[in-house]
Amino acid sequence: MTGEGPATGTGEFALIDKVFKPLAAETPAALGLTDDAAVLAPAPGRELVLTKDAMVAGVHFLETDAPGDIARKLLRVNLSDLAAMGARPIGYLLATFWPEKLALDWIMEFADGLRLDQAEFGIGLLGGDTVRTPGPLSLSLTAIGDVPAGGALRRNAAREGDLIVVSGRIGDAALGLLSLTGELAGLPDAERDYLRGRYHLPVPRLALGAALVGKVRAAIDISDGLIADIGHIAEESKLGALLDWEKVPLSAAARAALARDTALIEPILTGGDDYELAFTLPPGDAGLLEALAGAGGVPLTVIGEMTAGDGVRVRRPDGTEIPLKARGWQHF
Ligand SMILES: Nc1ncnc2c1ncn2[C@@H]1O[C@H](COP(=O)(O)OP(=O)(O)O)[C@@H](O)[C@H]1O
Ligand SMILES: Cc1ncc(C[n+]2csc(CCOP(=O)(O)OP(=O)(O)O)c2C)c(N)n1
Ligand SMILES: [Mg+2]
Ligand SMILES: [Mg+2]
Ligand SMILES: [Mg+2]
Numbered sequence: 001m002t003g004e005g006p007a008t009g010t011g012e013f014a015l016i017d018k019v020f021k022p023l024a025a026e027t028p029a030a031l032g033l034t035d036d037a038a039v040l041a042p043a044p045g046r047e048l049v050l051t052k053d054a055m056v057a058g059v060h061f062l063e064t065d066a067p068g069d070i071a072r073k074l075l076r077v078n079l080s081d082l083a084a085m086g087a088r089p090i091g092y093l094l095a096t097f098w099p100e101k102l103a104l105d106w107i108m109e110f111a112d113g114l115r116l117d118q119a120e121f122g123i124g125l126l127g128g129d130t131v132r133t134p135g136p137l138s139l140s141l142t143a144i145g146d147v148p149a150g151g152a153l154r155r156n157a158a159r160e161g162d163l164i165v166v167s168g169r170i171g172d173a174a175l176g177l178l179s180l181t182g183e184l185a186g187l188p189d190a191e192r193d194y195l196r197g198r199y200h201l202p203v204p205r206l207a208l209g210a211a212l213v214g215k216v217r218a219a220i221d222i223s224d225g226l227i228a229d230i231g232h233i234a235e236e237s238k239l240g241a242l243l244d245w246e247k248v249p250l251s252a253a254a255r256a257a258l259a260r261d262t263a264l265i266e267p268i269l270t271g272g273d274d275y276e277l278a279f280t281l282p283p284g285d286a287g288l289l290e291a292l293a294g295a296g297g298v299p300l301t302v303i304g305e306m307t308a309g310d311g312v313r314v315r316r317p318d319g320t321e322i323p324l325k326a327r328g329w330q331h332f
Contacts, residue, residue, distance in 0.1 A: 174271020
C-alpha cells in the first residue's frame with residue numbers, strides 16, 4: 001500500500017489496519033480495533049463524560065487547511081467540551097466520511113495529526129467508523145473523559161451577581177478566519193500568522209477546566225461566539241448577563257486589527273471558534289482567580305456579571321449598549 005492516488009481501492013480494512021490500528025495500540029479498551037466495540041471501565045469514584053462534535057469541509061474548516069491541522073482541531077474542539085465540563089480526557093471514537101477522491105497521503109497526514117495530539121493530551125483512539133461520502137469531507141469525533149462523581153461543571157449553575165470570567169484572549173480565531181478568506185488584509189505577517197494559528201489550532205483548556213471543579217458555579221466553552229455562549233449560561237441559569245466591552249481580553253494582534261477597523265468588534269464578540277472557557281463565580285470568590293489561572297496555565301479576566309432578567313448585553317465605558325447584528329454562529 002503506497003501513499004499515492006485516491007484512497008478508494010485501498011480496501012476498507014487495509015485502511016483501518018494502516019491508519020487507525022496504530023492509533024489504538026496503546027489503549028487497552030480499544031481491544032486493538034478487532035471487535036465490534038470498545039470496552040471501557042470507569043475509574044472508581046469518577047463519572048464518565050461524553051461529547052460529540054462534527055466538522056464538515058466548508059463549514060468548520062477550509063478545504064485547503066492542512067490535513068494534520070484538521071485532525072487536531074477535530075480532536076481539540078471535543079476536548080474543549082470535556083474541559084468545559086471539568087473532565088480529564090480518556091480517549092475518543094472517530095467517524096470519517098471520506099470523499100471518493102481523497103488521496104491516501106491526505107489520510108496519512110490526518111492520522112499524523114491525531115498521533116501528535118494523542119501524545120500531547122495523553123489519550124488514544126477507542127474505535128470508530130470509516131465510510132465513503134459523495135459529499136464534502138466530514139468528520140465526527142466522540143470524546144470520552146471523566147470527572148470526580150458529582151463534580152461535572154454545568155451551564156445552569158450561575159446565580160445573580162456572579163462574576164463572568166473568560167480564559168485567554170477572545171476573537172483571534174474569527175479574525176484569523178477573516179484573514180484566511182481574504183476579508184481582513186494588510187496585517188503584518190506575524191500578526192496574520194498568529195491569528196490564523198488561533199483558528200487552525202485551538203488550545204482546549206483542560207487543566208483550567210479540571211481546576212474549576214468544585215470551585216466555580218457555571219461553565220461553558222466558547223465555540224459559537226462569546227455572546228452566544230454566555231447566552232447559553234444565562235438561558236440555562238434563567239438569568240441575564242451584562243458584559244463590559246473594554247474588559248474583554250484581546251491579543252495585541254486583535255487590538256491592532258480593531259484599531260484599523262472598529263467594525264471588527266462584531267466578529268470578535270460573535271465570530272466563535274475561540275475554544276476558551278467562560279465560567280461564573282460569586283464576587284466574594286474573586287480571590288481564587290489568581291490560583292485558578294496558575295493551575296490552568298492561562299490568564300483569566302472578569303468581563304461582567306450575571307444579572308436578573310434575560311439576554312446578554314455588552315456596554316461601553318460610557319454605559320451605552322453595543323448593538324450586535326448576531327449573537328454567534330448558528331447552523332440553522
Ligand atoms: N444531533 C444531536 N443529538 C443529540 N444531542 C445533540 C445533538 N446535537 C446537539 N446535541 C446536544 O445538545 C447540547 C448542545 O449542543 P452544542 O450546542 O453542540 O454543544 P457544544 O456547543 O458544547 O458543542 C449538547 O448537550 C449536545 O450533546
Ligand atoms: C470555513 C469556516 N467557516 C466558518 C466557520 C465558523 N464556524 C463554523 S461552525 C462554528 C461554531 C462551532 O461549530 P459547532 O458545530 O456549532 O460546534 P459546537 O458549538 O457544537 O461546539 C463556527 C464559529 C469556520 N470555523 N470555518
Ligand atoms: Mg456541539
Ligand atoms: Mg461546548
Ligand atoms: Mg462543542
